[in-house]
Amino acid sequence: MTDLNPTRRTVLCAVAGMSVLPDVPQNALAQTPPSHTALSVTLRINGADIARPIEVRTTLLEFLREQTALTGTKKGCDQGSCGACTVHIDGHRVVSCLTLAARCQGHEVTTIEGLAQGDVLHPMQAAFVAHDGMQCGYCTPGQVMSAVALVKEGHTGTDDEIREWMSGNLCRCGAYPNIVAAIRDVADHTPARG
Amino acid sequence: MHAFQLIAAGTPGAGTTFIAGGTDLLQLMKNNVIAPDQVVDLAGAHLRGITATSIELRLGALETMADVAAHPEVRRGWPAISQALLLSASPQIRNMGTMGGNLLQRTRCVYFRDTAFACNKRHPGSGCPAIAGENREHAILGASDSCIATHPSDFPVALMAMGAGVAITAAGGGTRVVPLADFYRLPGDTPEIETILQPGDVITQIVVPASEAAKRSVYMKVRDRSSFAYALASAAVAIEIRDNRILHAGIALGGVAPMPWRAAKAEQALIGATADAAAFEHAGRLATEGARAAGMNAYKIALAQRAVTRALMEAAHPTAETGVL
Ligand SMILES: Cc1cc2nc3c(=O)[nH]c(=O)nc-3n(C[C@H](O)[C@H](O)[C@H](O)COP(=O)(O)OP(=O)(O)OC[C@H]3O[C@@H](n4cnc5c(N)ncnc54)[C@H](O)[C@@H]3O)c2cc1C
Ligand code: SF4
Ligand code: FES
Ligand code: FES
Numbered sequence: 001m002t003d004l005n006p007t008r009r010t011v012l013c014a015v016a017g018m019s020v021l022p023d024v025p026q027n028a029l030a031q032t033p034p035s036h037t038a039l040s041v042t043l044r045i046n047g048a049d050i051a052r053p054i055e056v057r058t059t060l061l062e063f064l065r066e067q068t069a070l071t072g073t074k075k076g077c078d079q080g081s082c083g084a085c086t087v088h089i090d091g092h093r094v095v096s097c098l099t100l101a102a103r104c105q106g107h108e109v110t111t112i113e114g115l116a117q118g119d120v121l122h123p124m125q126a127a128f129v130a131h132d133g134m135q136c137g138y139c140t141p142g143q144v145m146s147a148v149a150l151v152k153e154g155h156t157g158t159d160d161e162i163r164e165w166m167s168g169n170l171c172r173c174g175a176y177p178n179i180v181a182a183i184r185d186v187a188d189h190t191p192a193r194g
Numbered sequence: 195m196h197a198f199q200l201i202a203a204g205t206p207g208a209g210t211t212f213i214a215g216g217t218d219l220l221q222l223m224k225n226n227v228i229a230p231d232q233v234v235d236l237a238g239a240h241l242r243g244i245t246a247t248s249i250e251l252r253l254g255a256l257e258t259m260a261d262v263a264a265h266p267e268v269r270r271g272w273p274a275i276s277q278a279l280l281l282s283a284s285p286q287i288r289n290m291g292t293m294g295g296n297l298l299q300r301t302r303c304v305y306f307r308d309t310a311f312a313c314n315k316r317h318p319g320s321g322c323p324a325i326a327g328e329n330r331e332h333a334i335l336g337a338s339d340s341c342i343a344t345h346p347s348d349f350p351v352a353l354m355a356m357g358a359g360v361a362i363t364a365a366g367g368g369t370r371v372v373p374l375a376d377f378y379r380l381p382g383d384t385p386e387i388e389t390i391l392q393p394g395d396v397i398t399q400i401v402v403p404a405s406e407a408a409k410r411s412v413y414m415k416v417r418d419r420s421s422f423a424y425a426l427a428s429a430a431v432a433i434e435i436r437d438n439r440i441l442h443a444g445i446a447l448g449g450v451a452p453m454p455w456r457a458a459k460a461e462q463a464l465i466g467a468t469a470d471a472a473a474f475e476h477a478g479r480l481a482t483e484g485a486r487a488a489g490m491n492a493y494k495i496a497l498a499q500r501a502v503t504r505a506l507m508e509a510a511h512p513t514a515e516t517g518v519l
Binding site: 037039055056057059078079080083086092093094095098099100102103146149150153163164165167168169 | 284
């Protein structure tokens with residue numbers, strides 16, 4: 001796992017890096033937008049300030065995936081229904097597909113890339129690996145971001161409670177039992193909130 | 195999505211489309227159901243605050259669904275509000291969606307949300323494909339020959355059972371409080387008009403009276419899966435019972451009408467009645483009086499009746515049933 005991750009990330013960074021050159025048009029926006037809808041924003045993501053010129057329609061999800069090299073956050077439905085795009089804003093979990101990037105200025109955004117400390121996985125990431133909480137892995141970044149927030153919110157009393165409070169994250173592979181086991185494991189090893 | 199200008203609330207000459215949590219607005223804009231040139235950001239407006247007194251609960255329009263649902267005073271004095279919110283959407287959406295935005299969520303009618311179809315609400319006069327089409331989720335009460343869409347939100351159903359009001363500030367200043375029952379408009383032959391809001395009106399607060407009935411209120415939601423789905427039918431009840439007699443009753447239905455549906459006849463029948471199963475079943479039947487099915491939604495009539503009866507039973511004899519995890 002630890003061997004594969006950096007390799008995959010390096011490849012993705014190289015590809016994504018090309019699309020953030022300023023004079024390359026964003027492929028999401030086919031026609032040139034009227035100039036008054038062009039903005040210049042600085043977003044604080046995983047502790048770093050990232051400044052980019054954007055089009056006002058850009059969602060936080062598009063900003064992360066297309067304007068920066070942060071492709072860990074996934075686009076599933078683009079309509080708020082699947083949770084693949086879950087990130088934290090000021091510590092609260094939200095869906096980035098229904099969030100305008102321009103409205104995130106002055107807030108702290110945390111993505112899946114912001115969880116690990118260098119090569120040391122966040123306990124929730126480690127638990128997903130240990131419990132085999134994924135199959136194809138597409139929903140996993142969103143599941144992990146949601147799960148980290150869930151434990152902080154304290155809704156882990158029973159497995160049913162975990163399932164209810166994870167209901168915003170769908171998994172087409174049906175890895176649910178192992179996802180619940182991973183969250184249960186982390187919750188049981190997290191001191192209760194004060 | 196049509197390009198737009200994003201401007202702060204209070205900007206002179208600002209447009210009349212507001213963004214609060216953005217969870218419905220962005221879906222509608224992405225699907226080209228609406229295409230505003232200007233979007234006014236309410237984030238900087240001072241529309242927050244949750245205050246509970248012995249007289250009333252005041253909810254700032256920009257308070258999130260998650261914060262209101264978790265608020266200890268709300269849970270104690272107006273439990274159906276907390277229940278309705280916790281049974282809405284997902285934890286992520288509840289962290290984003292706001293009180294004002296939830297009141298104004300547009301219908302989930304699939305034809306309305308897909309511009310490939312005609313729709314009287316989106317394009318007045320173009321027709322309503324739902325009437326002879328996919329109408330399993332559509333209205334059985336309050337519909338018209340031009341539109342049979344339902345209002346999809348849960349929270350206003352709880353508000354309706356408790357006699358809440360909406361505080362509105364007009365574009366030129368001046369605030370008024372409108373009873374929620376007068377806030378929504380039935381479709382008639384103008385389904386594009388859904389509320390009494392005028393261009394530029396901002397919802398600032400929601401005001402809910404305190405009462406013994408509100409303290410015992412219950413929200414019951416029936417849906418296709420056990421979580422993260424819209425109501426096929428729901429019921430909010432707020433009743434006060436003394437010595438097994440019903441002193442006060444507020445009842446509203448959700449998911450079955452173009453607006454949260456107050457069941458006034460069922461309320462009246464309960465006042466003075468003995469709080470027993472027979473009275474609650476009778477109230478369930480009265481609550482759907484005049485219901486008319488469009489076809490695939492015929493099952494909703496019995497479903498709504500039973501939701502009312504069960505909610506009343508639960509309010510009279512609390513069990514763990516409506517306890518939201
Ligand atoms: C996948 C999914 C599932 C959902 N499931 C449910 C569910 O089960 N039950 C449920 O009730 N809801 C559900 N919702 C809907 C969600 O609760 C609403 O989208 C949300 O409450 C809207 O609030 P908002 O602040 O995001 O509104 P916005 O999207 O910001 O605004 C919605 C509308 O209200 C207007 N507006 C907002 N605030 C004001 C104000 N203060 N004054 C005047 N106008 C205003 C906006 O201009 C816009 O027209 C679901 C949503 C999604 C995406
Ligand atoms: S039911 Fe109403 S919203 Fe749905 S297609 Fe008919 S007119 Fe449009
Ligand atoms: S991509 Fe955002 S919820 Fe599905
Ligand atoms: S692991 Fe494949 S979608 Fe969840």
